[in-house]
Amino acid sequence: MVEIEIDGKTLQVEDGSTVIEAAHKLGTYIPHFCYHKKLSIAANCRMCLVQVEKAPKPMPACATIVTNGMKVFTHSDLAVKAQKAVMEFLLINHPLDCPICDQGGECQLQDLAVGYGESASKYEEEKRVVPDKDLGPLVSTDMTRCINCTRCIRFTAEIAGFMELGQSYRGERAEVMPFIGKTVDTELSGNIIDLCPVGALTSKPFRFAARTWELSRRKSVSPHDALGSNLIVQTKHDKVLRVLPLENDEINECWLSDKERFSYQGLSSSDRLTKPMVKQGGEWKEVDWNVALDYAAHALRDVAKTHGGAAIGGLLSPHSTVEELYLAQKLLRGLGSENVDFRLRQSDFSADGKRAGIPSLGMKIADISGLDRVLVVGSFLRKDHPLIAQRLRQSAKKGAQVSILHSANDDLLINLTARAIAAPSQLPALLAQVVKAVCALKGASADAALSALAVSAEAQAIAQSLASGSNTGVLLGNFAQQHPQAATLQALAGQLAKALGGKFGFLGEAANSVGGYAAKAVPGAGGLNAAAMIKDPRQAYVVLGAEPELDCADGAQALAALQKSAVTVVLTPFKSQAMLDYAAVLLPVAPFAETSGTFVNTEGRVQSFYAAAKSLGDARPAWKVLRVLGNLLALNGFEFNSSEDVRSEALGSQTEFVSGLDNGLSLGALNLSASAAGIERVTDVPIHFADALVRRAPALQRAADSAAPTARMNAAMLSRLGLAAGDLVKVGAGGTANASLVAQLDAGLPDGVVRVAAAHAATVALGPMSAVLSVEKA
Amino acid sequence: MALIDTINPLLTTGWAKGDAGWSLKDYEARGGYKQLRRVLESKMSQDDLIAEVKKSVLRGRGGAGFPTGLKWSFMPKAAPVKYVVCNTDEGEPGTFKDRDLMRFDPHSVIEGMIIAGYAVGAKAGYNYIHGEIFETYERFEEALDQARAAGYLGDNILGSGFSFDLFAHHGWGAYICGEETGLLESIEGKKGQPRFKPPFPANFGLYGKPTTINNTETFAAIPFILGMGGEAYLNLGKPNNGGTKLFSVSGHVNRPGNFEVPMGTPFSKLLEMAGGMRGGRKLKAVIPGGSSAPVLPGDVIMDCTMDYDSIAKAGSMLGSGAVIVMDETVCMVKALERLSYFYYEESCGQCTPCREGSGWLYRVVHRIEHGEGRPEDLDLLNRVTDNMMGKTICALADAAAFPVRSFIKHFQSEFEYHIENKKCLVDPEVQRMGSGFFKAGAA
Amino acid sequence: MNTPNTMLSPELSPESLKKIDREVAKYPADQKQSAVMAALVIAQDEKGWLPKETIAAVATYLGMAPMAAYEVASFYNMYDLHPVGKYKITVCTNLPCALSGGVHAADYVKQKLGIDFNETTPDGMVTLKEGECMGACGDAPVMLVNNKRMCSFMLPEQIDKLLAECK
């Protein structure tokens, strides 16, 4: 610790702190542009110049390291003169077009110019004009306004992991740009909008929609992955116009993924269901709420009466709120059905009944940054969990060793220590090899099931890395959770963590992957899980917030089951052609941002939020719809006055973290045998297709990450099949179903697999996410 | 053309045969690599070696004049990986000594660098060579091959157990890479944008490792200092200004070129060695230390001796020893316009005051030169330079400001004349003939 | 027109790659990027100038982001991001050279070729550039031909000779 004095106030700060950090501790504001606490120090804008005792020149506060006894003056004549000088230079070539600039009202340059600028510039030469750049569908540019602070550049290189932007040329001609002809394609690109202190980089979807002072703001929580990023939702006239990060160092820090930032556009999709609808005599009619609710209640009661409650199945989206999930399961149980599930993309349910508690991350999100050894198992990490990937990227830079065990080798833009890539059927055995090697290194006894295994070099490398750490974590990704031997992978991860004395857990797939368990939205004794109630079709279904053909592990089978059902009641913010085909009643419910509710994130943190906008049309919050349905069905315990009431009943006193989290599993003897003859499917859920809302966000759908699915194979596979990249291929499953896709080279895939994305209309017909496929030239 | 004249040849002893005397055997015949051999064979201690350099009061020849021995002593002893880097990015207008040193005696630079590597404990070095002198870069590569083949470079040099290798890295057209941290960035394969200091290169240099960086002439002097002893070297010059120095004399003299003279030689003597003023015309002004140094009026410099202290006292800097001589045919506004254009063109673009200010300065001077000056422009120029100086990461902003301030200071009336009359004080035809490009009377 | 074809493959010849490998070897194994300046020069020598595809190819070869290579290619003066003539003549007009005829020498070349700075003769043979100090002010006027060949004392007679060579 060193003691320094800033403007006469003394304080103690850590060795190696900068003057600006020290000032911030005191609450002293030092003007700055290029400095950002999460980025490397550039010290190029020179706005933060301050006077330091004994220094002959003003010093940049952002780059000057404190020394014991240092005296800093942030408002002395020398400091203020220097700051004014820099401000004048910043403004001479700036267009000063605030009235027509989207940043107007929230511009750091504008704010500071008021305090530090002279009223009239002495610059009377011609101003510089910089051509705008096409950065893609999300970020709009006005490069003449750029002050060359390089924050955006440092963001792409340091946080997003790949230098997509740079500063070309030099001197006054220096220009911020992407590589010629390229756009900014990272899944985190929208953050450069927040980082840009001026109006050079602004939101394309938001462009000219409103002035900042016209917007109302509400805190909210992201409805997508299970990170639970904190949001500020901004509205005008009850329409969501913009979503920004709410800084929370424990969760999303100051970042958002593009999905979280721009999915709000889907709220005003033309697919929005704004009126209740019922199908009568094969014809869809818009009806009043009471008609629709009556119809739904009657239909469900009839099925329950005639066929028994078990004839009804509930398919609930894991992106629903705790309140919605809780009431939905209560309704179904009230009807006598234990067939309730929110784990729609899961295919292995053998852990049910054998778990020690609710599966979760097994640590705090912030703890991930403190791990010194990490193994990620089965995850398209960058796209499935962009901000967790970002955390690990930073850790790896600071010396943490990160390894991956997976069925694809996408560039995570993380400096990985080791990787083991194999076909899906081989993953359990591969992970078991790591367990075995770690046990050997640690002198622990390994599970008997592992005795016959030979440890591969890749597994050994991972084990060596893990065993050399003191704070290890094993993270199971979406792919591992969706794997047909998910329970085995979980058990092995548990053994691994135990041998290492480390932690392990799940990177939750959806906003309520943990909350769904807490809300009891899982089958009870004798109940069918999500896969079973599709495989064994029900007479009736209640679908909440999901599009089962896109959201279930086997979309084709889900669609077939729904089409066969006598009654399907869908509570949904959106309508689709598929729903119009299979449903009997469509009840318009409020999506995220139009309802209050709660998500429990992957670390078990309970986060509630209020509606930021009124529901569109006649849509109503789903908890209210479920309450009325419960009342109409004369079920007990549906008297709630508010969503808080529902939450209290669902979560009780667990207002900060849910209790009962435990990744323990007593599975019995492990089965590591792999049985896959033929070409295995490796299935990813592309980032912008993962849920109903993001699928309908137009700007995101134009982004590079939204490209149509292809059939990806490694070079050996292509040549063995007599294919070239770009060929049209027929991908088939189970003899009948097939899809026409373009073959694509993906050198990172193991042999014997074809990678085909799910959650997309083009591939629904292929059925289960894990399957054996045939591939031939079309 | 190489050396024009010398009073006390040291660095330039090998230049006599011009392009024919640069190779290893010529250098060895002149006693080259003897000092390296002596250092290694006697197992001279690093401290003794640095002490000898300190004694010589050799001051860095790249411009700042920082004592070389002191700089070497800043290198952390324990660090496992360290570098020495030579700055042959000679881009300061008026400076052309390092190119000739590298052309005519590259092995003196190599020997100096190896000895420096030994002194600071580095096992590798790089010589960063100005992009525009590619032929010199190629020759240096050849010289390195010769030295490597003879066992002066590589593993276990001359059986001493000391290993050191040296590589050439060429620039490709950026003045800013002469700034030592811009140079390091450039070797790392990036834009040559200088780094904020501290940390200084001695702690955080090339690839983040402790690095000693010196000018070509500084390294070349090392074998000679060891040969004659630090004290004898110091005594060649004057106190606090040890040794001889190469001066590059350009502009309106009869014999432009490089001159090696002892520190403290009168300017008038140097001018005489350069053949006096072209066409016998009157000396108007001299920039004594490269284009970044403040200009001095002819009568002021005529009273100076050529060393750091005397030139500083007169209000300028000895800098890199580039003496730009201007006679009465020069329009000072036009001369400044060209220099301001240079800094505008060469600003690296990272710091706001330099990026924006260098263009502002150029445009205003350009306006004045083109008859669009305003009475308030001189105050404006002074204010803008004031706002630039001392507010940037490196000294390029100051380098852009110094000429503007000094030209206005010493030749204010000429600027005022220009603004008032919208034309040069010096007749354009007189200016035209001053360059000597046209034969008298030709169109 | 002699301007190199943009449709040329961005790939570098085996000879160029060999030269680049020699440069890479000068630096620590984990610092391949250090060779980018030399590699871009080698690529420019081969292609005549630096199309973006070539810059990207160099970046890929050295394991760096294409934008990082583009920053370098656009920062240093002597990389040509647009096609140039078979001969690129760069004239130093900086003050020390100007005092000995640098500007006049440039004017002379302009008049002889009928082009201004940053232009190429209609036959595609010569491109004229204005240069900054080349570190050869004692030899003024100086010109650089194709970045690598320094020509000194370029008075009218020498310029005529040089231009006669540029055929």
Ligand SMILES: Cc1cc2nc3c(=O)[nH]c(=O)nc-3n(C[C@H](O)[C@H](O)[C@H](O)COP(=O)(O)O)c2cc1C
């Ligand atoms: C803009 C600028 C340009 C410079 N150009 C050169 C140069 O061309 N050659 C050089 O040796 N030093 C140059 N320097 C000085 C170097 O930064 C550094 O001080 C020098 O190389 C140290 O070597 P020395 O101590 O031997 O002089 C320049 C400095 C600045 C600020």
Ligand code: SF4
């Ligand atoms: S675009 Fe914005 S963030 Fe990027 S350098 Fe310019 S001002 Fe900074």
Ligand code: FES
């Ligand atoms: S904030 Fe310190 S220089 Fe920009």
